[in-house]
């Protein structure tokens with residue numbers, strides 16, 4: 001049983017979140033069944049891509065225990081508050097909030113689900129996002145508390161499930177797609193990442209993890225397919241230095257795929 005006071009507090013928190021996110025036109029969640037398939041890479045590069053196309057964009061790093069967005073966007077140091085609000089950091093015009101900028105470097109977050117959810121609610125309700133065209137939430141892998149909290153409170157209008165082409169990843173992404181369907185997210189789409197590798201020396205396409213499984217799965221599960229992103233060794237090196245391939249090398253194969261996906265996202269609302 002919750003007390004009247006607790007009920008009122010919850011209602012207040014809910015109102016604060018809906019007021020704050022009412023200034024954000026489109027809210028996208030990026031998730032996956034498996035870890036390490038490229039959710040953060042996709043979230044960061046799509047956000048820079050959206051910003052390059054003129055949209056006011058933010059990234060909410062919803063991976064509370066393994067926050068990687070600051071590492072990939074080169075953001076160091078802590079966030080500041082103005083008393084009531086948390087001021088997001090900014091990287092090349094994209095606003096960013098992450099647990100990594102709220103704690104001393106290397107400190108482990110060993111929190112159970114309810115505390116992690118509470119932090120996400122703060123990211124939604126207390127961060128000074130201002131008017132945004134897009135807020136992209138980068139989730140931890142799987143279908144845990146963070147995903148549920150985001151789906152309930154951020155009210156996303158698009159879910160992007162990232163998978164790699166191998167069977168093991170596709171099995172898990174089917175679960176993530178089912179979750180998005182259960183949550184009744186209006187647009188559900190799939191991206192196949194690490195889809196082939198062009199040899200930088202000879203230009204030959206190496207079918208490292210397979211190609212095409214994502215497109216087939218999207219068709220089978222009746223969701224949209226946003227595109228395939230190749231493996232790009234330079235993108236990985238740049239990410240390790242806090243830089244993004246779409247900003248540094250606009251004509252790289254991976255950047256072209258990302259911009260094609262950005263176009264498709266823009267056209268999703270027509």
Ligand SMILES: Nc1ncnc2c1ncn2[C@@H]1O[C@H](COP(=O)(O)OP(=O)(O)OP(=O)(O)O)[C@@H](O)[C@H]1O
Nearest residue numbers: 035036037038039040041141194230231232236239
């Ligand atoms: N298309 C790609 N080409 C080259 N490297 C990639 C590509 N996609 C992701 N990577 C690299 O693979 C690693 C894992 O990617 P990333 O951190 O984005 O995955 P994730 O799904 O967010 O992982 P986690 O589940 O741990 O949050 C990173 O080193 C990233 O730079």
Ligand SMILES: [Mg+2]
Nearest residue numbers: 039040063068
């Ligand atoms: Mg990640």
